[in-house]
Amino acid sequence: MAHFKRVHSDYSIVAVTSGSTITLQADDVVVNGNLTVSGTATEVASTNTTITDNVIVLNKDEAGAGVTLGTSGLEIERGSSTNARLVFDESDDTWKVDVGTGSLVAIVTGSGGISDVVDDTTPQLGGDLDTNDQSIVTLSNKDVIIAPNGTGTLRLDNTELALDIVSDPSSKAGYNLIYHKAEGSGGSGVYFKTSSTTDELVSKSKAIVFSIIF
Numbered sequence: 001m002a003h004f005k006r007v008h009s010d011y012s013i014v015a016v017t018s019g020s021t022i023t024l025q026a027d028d029v030v031v032n033g034n035l036t037v038s039g040t041a042t043e044v045a046s047t048n049t050t051i052t053d054n055v056i057v058l059n060k061d062e063a064g065a066g067v068t069l070g071t072s073g074l075e076i077e078r079g080s081s082t083n084a085r086l087v088f089d090e091s092d093d094t095w096k097v098d099v100g101t102g103s104l105v106a107i108v109t110g111s112g113g114i115s116d117v118v119d120d121t122t123p124q125l126g127g128d129l130d131t132n133d134q135s136i137v138t139l140s141n142k143d144v145i146i147a148p149n150g151t152g153t154l155r156l157d158n159t160e161l162a163l164d165i166v167s168d169p170s171s172k173a174g175y176n177l178i179y180h181k182a183e184g185s186g187g188s189g190v191y192f193k194t195s196s197t198t199d200e201l202v203s204k205s206k207a208i209v210f211s212i213i214f
Contacts, residue, residue, distance in 0.1 A: 070089070071087040071090065071104075073088055081100055094106045166180065168181070176193070179192075186201060186206055187205060188200060
């Protein structure tokens with residue numbers, strides 16, 4: 001038999017003894033209204049939790065200009081391993097992750113761009129790489145290596161290869177180097193260097209002159 005308790009104003013259940021616990025024991029508890037929890041901690045021990053709200057607000061009622069406590073986000077309990085975290089760092093307006101090392105690593109800036117992918121040892125692109133008129137650079141005096149998986153060809157489609165003027169480089173064992181510097185007697189300005197030879201590639205007009213002279 002259903003029982004109803006009707007009241008005409010506020011109704012409180014108060015545990016008089018400090019530290020007491022009030023327990024509601026039923027298969028289901030339905031709250032037909034808003035639920036406000038004013039304590040300092042809320043624990044949910046359910047196995048399956050679903051939330052209809054599509055945006056969850058963290059750090060609610062912040063009064064400062066930004067996150068006063070420095071960071072706000074999600075933390076995942078990992079038992080005996082260090083917890084993992086996804087947080088927003090107010091100090092540099094950056095989204096950061098901690099994969100269980102205890103250190104936060106930046107992944108996305110406040111404007112939405114990727115800031116650092118150094119922790120991904122096998123990154124892959126889901127589409128064409130648009131450099132947006134930017135350069136691909138390396139650490140100082142390091143090679144830029146383009147290496148196909150297995151065999152392959154470095155192709156330049158519908159474009160040209162532009163070589164900047166440089167001085168003679170040092171030879172590299174196992175490689176032939178091609179570079180550009182001021183034109184010499186070959187008339188091309190395109191030079192090659194092997195482990196034992198450095199010379200200029202000869203242009204067609206210069207080759208004709210040389211064949212007549214020699």
